[in-house]
Amino acid sequence: xxxxxxxxFANKSFWRNLGLSLTTIxxxxxxxxxxxxxxxxxxxxxxxxxxxxGRIDISLLFKVDAPIAKIDELRAALGKIPKVTSLxxxxxxxxxxxxxxxxxxxxxxxxxxxxxxxxxLGAILIVRAASSQDYEVILSAIDIPEYNSLIEQKTFEDxxxxxxxxxxxxxxxxxxxxxxxxxxxxxxxxxxxxxxKVAIYTHREEISVMRLVGASNWFxxxxxxxxxxxxxxxxVILSAIxxxxxxxxxxxxVKSFFVGSGFSLMGYFNGNFVRIFVGEFLALxxxxxxxxxxxxxxxxxx
Amino acid sequence: xxxxxxxxxxxxxxxxxxxDVHLKIEPGEMVSIVGQSGAGKxxxxxxxxxxxxxxxxxxxxxxxxxxxxxxxxxxxLRRQIGVIFQDFKLLPKKTIFENxxxxxxxxxxxxSRIKKIVPQILEIVGLEKKMHRYPDEIxxxxxxxxxxxxxxxxxxxxxxxxxxxxxxDAINTDEIVSIFKKINELGTTVxxxxxxxxxxxxxxxxxxxxDRGSVSNDQAEGxxxxx
Ligand SMILES: Nc1ncnc2c1ncn2[C@@H]1O[C@H](COP(=O)(O)OP(=O)(O)OP(=O)(O)O)[C@@H](O)[C@H]1O
Ligand SMILES: [Mg+2]
Numbered sequence: 001x002x003x004x005x006x007x008x009f010a011n012k013s014f015w016r017n018l019g020l021s022l023t024t025i026x027x028x029x030x031x032x033x034x035x036x037x038x039x040x041x042x043x044x045x046x047x048x049x050x051x052x053x054g055r056i057d058i059s060l061l062f063k064v065d066a067p068i069a070k071i072d073e074l075r076a077a078l079g080k081i082p083k084v085t086s087l088x089x090x091x092x093x094x095x096x097x098x099x100x101x102x103x104x105x106x107x108x109x110x111x112x113x114x115x116x117x118x119x120x121l122g123a124i125l126i127v128r129a130a131s132s133q134d135y136e137v138i139l140s141a142i143d144i145p146e147y148n149s150l151i152e153q154k155t156f157e158d159x160x161x162x163x164x165x166x167x168x169x170x171x172x173x174x175x176x177x178x179x180x181x182x183x184x185x186x187x188x189x190x191x192x193x194x195x196x197k198v199a200i201y202t203h204r205e206e207i208s209v210m211r212l213v214g215a216s217n218w219f220x221x222x223x224x225x226x227x228x229x230x231x232x233x234x235x236v237i238l239s240a241i242x243x244x245x246x247x248x249x250x251x252x253x254v255k256s257f258f259v260g261s262g263f264s265l266m267g268y269f270n271g272n273f274v275r276i277f278v279g280e281f282l283a284l285x286x287x288x289x290x291x292x293x294x295x296x297x298x299x300x301x302x
Numbered sequence: 303x304x305x306x307x308x309x310x311x312x313x314x315x316x317x318x319x320x321x322d323v324h325l326k327i328e329p330g331e332m333v334s335i336v337g338q339s340g341a342g343k344x345x346x347x348x349x350x351x352x353x354x355x356x357x358x359x360x361x362x363x364x365x366x367x368x369x370x371x372x373x374x375x376x377x378x379l380r381r382q383i384g385v386i387f388q389d390f391k392l393l394p395k396k397t398i399f400e401n402x403x404x405x406x407x408x409x410x411x412x413x414s415r416i417k418k419i420v421p422q423i424l425e426i427v428g429l430e431k432k433m434h435r436y437p438d439e440i441x442x443x444x445x446x447x448x449x450x451x452x453x454x455x456x457x458x459x460x461x462x463x464x465x466x467x468x469x470x471d472a473i474n475t476d477e478i479v480s481i482f483k484k485i486n487e488l489g490t491t492v493x494x495x496x497x498x499x500x501x502x503x504x505x506x507x508x509x510x511x512x513d514r515g516s517v518s519n520d521q522a523e524g525x526x527x528x529x
Contacts, residue, residue: 205391205393206393209393209404209405209408209452210408211380212380212385212387212391213404213408213452213453213455213456214376214377214378214381214382215377215408215409216374216377216410217373217374219408219409
């Protein structure tokens, strides 16, 4: 079978219904844009969570009068929890030294401190785990009255709410974008169905002649499928151009938000270029071939 | 050989278009098929090219039983049968050359073969000088000859013409008849479905008469029989 000829038939059909062709491509491009938004939000969420998680730890501030033996007991208990990756203990003296270095230039604070009869600061235990989910386990493991009576304050809640907030916000954005993508996919499916229907109609005479003279079913069908794939190809290229155009200036904003972590959307899309765009092309093609085949089954009688 | 073995065709729900047709046509024969409007002639043609399936009986072409032919095999069948229907179905935006070439193109013939074969075939029907015109720039009889030319591109063993003289005048009819004779002399089986009594009588060949779906008369060297 001569491939170039099939493609040239498909190509002619594209130009013959130019208006419909452009509408189809527009819808496909919109679908891809909204899908790329989903991907961007996903990548940014991941980066944001990583950023926050890297900075997360639990600080247990002990009461000034907490007995050392009890504190050691707690440290030993924590050390046995496999999820704990590191334990940093600062004795009351360490904490005082830290405080003094931190405020070395603030004479007022230092003199106020020296007037106190004894060190007013309690010891601190900094607990680190690999992931944010582990903290809940760790916290609940030490949540018993015996230990709670030693502890003045646990500084974890704040981080947890930040993580929850990021999660909730991105979740909402993502749900919206996914809903829009699905809606656009359905529209794309219907529009491709229609494009093929119209193409079959405009070509009905050619098709009936083709049949009569013994053209293979493949030769009759292929131009329509190639047309669909051509649409998808153009749509992916156009959406990629629009995306990179947007990233030219939009990415600076993202970069400044993630300053320090080195995350950028441009970097994300560049790093996953083949996977994202070839993936989108293949996914659309599967959709298009399904929709097109359905239209042909309905309107192209053998 | 074309062999209809007790073939019936019932269009749903209950239109009996062809009824118990038993008919054998040998290779190289030229047969006219006549009969009143609605007798079932076109249905017989459609059964032969597998556009319709028989409700009963068997149809054979040579050794090939096409009664339950697979969809994927239909194109192979149709390349062996040249069909000419009354509504010409020439593509108006293609030239005469392109219309004939189209039949080869869509079957995957290479350009070199198309360039060689198409002018040869247009010469058989006497249109080699007009091959760059469009269908609306030639006469009805000439258009008919283009359709005949197109049906010949695959060098079919069988050519079937359903009402080829439709609305042509007598002179054009003679031309068309002589073309079919020429095709038949080259060894091709020719089936002519027609209403045209002059055409049938001038041929002096086998005439099969169809009446209400059945063969009512089959004469070796027959005349058009008034119903
Ligand atoms: N697709 C169809 N569905 C239902 N009935 C049909 C169909 N095609 C033909 N018929 C009926 O079958 C019968 C035979 O039709 P056919 O076209 O074979 O006749 P014909 O002999 O070719 O007539 P004509 O000389 O007018 O062309 C007619 O009664 C016709 O109405
Ligand atoms: Mg008829």
